[in-house]
Amino acid sequence: MANDNLFRVCPTTGLQFHKPAEALMKANAVVAVVILLVGGVLALLVTLTRWPAVHLLAADQFYQALTAHGIDMLIFWIIFFEMAVLYFTSSTLLRCRLATPRWAWAGFALMVIGAAWTNIAILRGDSSVMMTSYVPMPANPNFYLGLILFAVGALIGCFVFLGTLVIARAERTYEGSIPLVTFGALTAAIIAIFTIASGAIILIPTWLWSVGYISQIDPLMYRLVWWGMGHSSQQINVSAHVAVWYAIAAIVFGARPLSEKVSRSAFLLYILFLQLASAHHLLVDPGISSEWKVFNTSYAMYLAVLASMIHGLTVPGSIEVAQREKGFNRGLFEWIRKAPWGNPVFSGMFLSLIGFGFLGGISGVVMGTEQINIIVHNTIYVPGHFHATVVVGTTLAFMALTYWLIPVLFRRELILKGWAKWQPYLFGIGMSVFSLALMGAGTLGVSRRHWDMAFTGTALGYEYPGSAYVMMGLMGISGVIAVVGGVMFIVVVVGSLLFGRKTEEAPRYGSETSVLPLGPAPRTDHSGLGVKGFVAPGTFVFALVFLTIFVVYYFINWKYLAAVWPMS
Amino acid sequence: MSSIMPPHQKIWWKQPIDRVEAMWIAIALLWSLIMFAMMPFWHVYGKQNLSNEAYRTTPEIFGQKVQAMIDRYTVRTETDQQIPVVRPPAGSDVYLAGRLWQWWPMLELEKGKSYRLHLSSMDWQHGFSLQPLNINLQIIPNYETVVTITPDTSGEFTIVCNEYCGIGHHSMLGKIYVVE
Ligand code: HEM
Ligand SMILES: [Cu+2]
Ligand SMILES: [Cu+2]
Numbered sequence: 001m002a003n004d005n006l007f008r009v010c011p012t013t014g015l016q017f018h019k020p021a022e023a024l025m026k027a028n029a030v031v032a033v034v035i036l037l038v039g040g041v042l043a044l045l046v047t048l049t050r051w052p053a054v055h056l057l058a059a060d061q062f063y064q065a066l067t068a069h070g071i072d073m074l075i076f077w078i079i080f081f082e083m084a085v086l087y088f089t090s091s092t093l094l095r096c097r098l099a100t101p102r103w104a105w106a107g108f109a110l111m112v113i114g115a116a117w118t119n120i121a122i123l124r125g126d127s128s129v130m131m132t133s134y135v136p137m138p139a140n141p142n143f144y145l146g147l148i149l150f151a152v153g154a155l156i157g158c159f160v161f162l163g164t165l166v167i168a169r170a171e172r173t174y175e176g177s178i179p180l181v182t183f184g185a186l187t188a189a190i191i192a193i194f195t196i197a198s199g200a201i202i203l204i205p206t207w208l209w210s211v212g213y214i215s216q217i218d219p220l221m222y223r224l225v226w227w228g229m230g231h232s233s234q235q236i237n238v239s240a241h242v243a244v245w246y247a248i249a250a251i252v253f254g255a256r257p258l259s260e261k262v263s264r265s266a267f268l269l270y271i272l273f274l275q276l277a278s279a280h281h282l283l284v285d286p287g288i289s290s291e292w293k294v295f296n297t298s299y300a301m302y303l304a305v306l307a308s309m310i311h312g313l314t315v316p317g318s319i320e321v322a323q324r325e326k327g328f329n330r331g332l333f334e335w336i337r338k339a340p341w342g343n344p345v346f347s348g349m350f351l352s353l354i355g356f357g358f359l360g361g362i363s364g365v366v367m368g369t370e371q372i373n374i375i376v377h378n379t380i381y382v383p384g385h386f387h388a389t390v391v392v393g394t395t396l397a398f399m400a401l402t403y404w405l406i407p408v409l410f411r412r413e414l415i416l417k418g419w420a421k422w423q424p425y426l427f428g429i430g431m432s433v434f435s436l437a438l439m440g441a442g443t444l445g446v447s448r449r450h451w452d453m454a455f456t457g458t459a460l461g462y463e464y465p466g467s468a469y470v471m472m473g474l475m476g477i478s479g480v481i482a483v484v485g486g487v488m489f490i491v492v493v494v495g496s497l498l499f500g501r502k503t504e505e506a507p508r509y510g511s512e513t514s515v516l517p518l519g520p521a522p523r524t525d526h527s528g529l530g531v532k533g534f535v536a537p538g539t540f541v542f543a544l545v546f547l548t549i550f551v552v553y554y555f556i557n558w559k560y561l562a563a564v565w566p567m568s
Numbered sequence: 569m570s571s572i573m574p575p576h577q578k579i580w581w582k583q584p585i586d587r588v589e590a591m592w593i594a595i596a597l598l599w600s601l602i603m604f605a606m607m608p609f610w611h612v613y614g615k616q617n618l619s620n621e622a623y624r625t626t627p628e629i630f631g632q633k634v635q636a637m638i639d640r641y642t643v644r645t646e647t648d649q650q651i652p653v654v655r656p657p658a659g660s661d662v663y664l665a666g667r668l669w670q671w672w673p674m675l676e677l678e679k680g681k682s683y684r685l686h687l688s689s690m691d692w693q694h695g696f697s698l699q700p701l702n703i704n705l706q707i708i709p710n711y712e713t714v715v716t717i718t719p720d721t722s723g724e725f726t727i728v729c730n731e732y733c734g735i736g737h738h739s740m741l742g743k744i745y746v747v748e
Binding site: 059060063093128129130134136137174175176177178179180181182218219220223246247249250251254255256257258259260261262264282283284285286287289290293294297298302303305306309310313314317318365369370371373374375376377378379443444445447448449450451452455457458459460461462464465516517518519520533534535536537539540543547550551554558561562564565566567568 | 570571572573574575576577578580581582583584585586587588589591592593595596597599600603604606607608610611614615616617618619620622624647648649687691692693695697699700701702703704705706708709710711712713715716717718719720721726728729730731732733734735737738739741742743
């Protein structure tokens with residue numbers, strides 16, 4: 001077979017890397033970090049413009065930078081990194097050769113070209129249409145074309161992932177079922193395929209419209225299908241970062257899921273119900289019935305929310321059990337007090353979990369309620385919500401994983417360990433405050449994607465309350481702190497790749513050796529663990545605190561709603 | 569390192585559920601059901617609901633309706649741009665257009681009276697964001713939304729555009745006056 005001498009075993013983790021997969025993971029991760037840097041510079045410019053006391057950019061530059069920031073971060077950074085995650089969870093975790101590396105490289109090349117293409121279109125200045133590019137506002141055709149190329153590349157990556165799972169099964173590289181983390185990645189890949197299909201259905205006609213082959217695109221239909229992509233892609237992120245949480249819990253603590261059945265079923269709920277939840281972007285649109293909105297947000301979205309609430313319990317729960325088994329069994333919280341808070345792999349993951357649940361999760365469900373959306377839609381509350389989900393949640397989880405990948409995948413030691421230790425806190429807490437400030441400003445009516453909340457020079461004018469300015473100032477300060485955290489991440493990562501000490505001299509690649517055995521049996525005797533027969537009582541208390549905040553905040557928003565003009 | 573290894577039991581779906589998990593799932597499901605019930609409940613008992621009334625239209629047709637209302641009910645004009653302020657009779661159909669970069673015309677309504685407010689866009693998508701109340705609606709060309717509003721506070725209200733609509737987006741404002 002051609003795959004002789006293409007495998008190396010990592011001496012510290014025992015993981016087995018297939019050379020082509022390894023190269024692809026590195027390439028995707030490196031491009032992802034470069035894009036994160038670009039997106040981060042844009043984040044700083046955008047933040048300094050929305051901070052009323054600074055108001056840095058001119059209007060046209062601001063809209064241009066915001067379009068690029070949204071696309072580079074939400075689409076390019078995240079999906080490049082997810083490609084690395086897909087290859088890792090298939091080829092590496094299953095000890096399997098990667099399917100069709102050539103196709104994987106072709107997909108990668110398309111993604112790089114597409115990303116560059118769209119960025120150039122935005123840079124030229126005639127495509128400042130925001131990532132949503134709502135018709136009939138036109139962008140340069142190259143804007144859509146770049147996105148289409150990128151999507152095709154990502155689609156190829158998803159199929160390479162699926163192909164690798166098929167090979168692993170056929171060649172029996174593992175016993176039993178695929179690991180939970182791979183299962184989560186599979187969820188992400190399946191949703192990704194649905195997502196990219198929606199994207200193709202809407203972006204290809206839009207591109208044809210922009211070059212004049214199609215005379216009109218219905219704007220409401222556009223919104224419906226676009227969000228079939230735009231929202232589902234967030235579900236890719238959630239599935240991927242939840243998989244990363246489980247992976248880090250396993251790596252750092254040797255944690256195993258409380259029960260495989262529950263965790264896997266929760267991933268299945270994502271596949272079944274998240275697509276339809278894109279309805280919550282259309283809650284105040286005309287021509288869509290309340291029945292449809294209620295059905296889709298409740299039946300569909302709440303079952304997916306249920307899934308996230310389950311993961312939110314089972315991930316820390318599995319850590320708690322692992323810690324208690326190690327002897328940190330006193331009281332409710334010894335397991336978490338004695339966790340390795342100085343290890344950025346853990347602290348990043350845990351802050352990601354907390355921020356995603358408490359800030360992103362609660363705010364998302366609240367504003368996704370049909371009627372409450374009236375007081376939130378398109379205010380800056382919305383970016384507040386999704387910076388908690390996709391930045392504190394997804395991005396920070398990926399950062400945490402990167403700290404672990406540097407020695408394992410890139411075989412370099414981390415430089416600036418002190419920076420690495422503090423980085424998750426600066427970034428995670430900075431971004432959390434940033435999100436809260438935006439939510440506050442949004443509750444006070446400040447609009448998103450808006451260059452000048454003071455409306456200087458307009459004939460009519462409007463003055464937001466002073467508290468809204470305070471919130472936007474807080475946003476500016478905390479945003480800059482988060483940017484500093486982001487810069488620290490990039491310095492540590494790039495510095496380690498360039499200057500970090502090599503962890504081993506030229507690794508030895510041999511032919512495939514072992515089969516991935518079944519996981520360790522769970523300790524059936526938990527009698528000594530936990531409190532009063534509960535193995536994870538501390539996590540359960542956290543969960544109840546979470547629920548209380550959720551319930552209170554939910555009804556507070558109904559109260560806010562009840563204060564506005566009656567309408568029907 | 570078990571979550572990154574195949575499950576210990578090959579038939580993982582037969583593994584029993586942990587007690588903590590089972591309780592949490594029950595609680596979370598119950599909460600999801602409560603949240604679901606709140607929406608229909610509010611449709612019946614709440615006062616702030618979205619209308620389901622909407623029509624297909626075109627900028628031309630909608631523009632004519634706006635103009636007809638302006639011709640009949642304008643009471644004065646404001647600013648250098650001579651924006652008409654329209655005072656339609658209580659209970660009537662009121663038309664408001666979003667266009668680059670203005671809400672057209674201004675409205676003067678009576679507190680406590682209901683109006684059927686028709687909203688549409690003459691060009692791109694816009695966002696109707698009524699401040700300081702913070703009522704937000706998506707305005708889409710070729711679709712006409714009808715929402716019955718009953719202003720129950722008086723004063724000057726500003727319509728901010730909160731859907732990005734090009735380089736003049738941040739200057740797109742409108743006014744609704746509510747008089748006693
Ligand atoms: C230090 C980190 C970051 C800061 C300070 C920051 C700041 C901002 C600000 C101020 C806005 C403008 C809000 C508005 O005016 O509507 C924005 C928009 C946005 N950001 Fe970030 N951001 C950061 C990182 C990220 C990351 C990592 C992602 C994605 C993974 C992201 C995704 C987005 C998206 C999707 C938008 C909306 C663009 C649009 O409205 O079309 N941001 N960000
Ligand atoms: Cu507008
Ligand atoms: Cu606008």
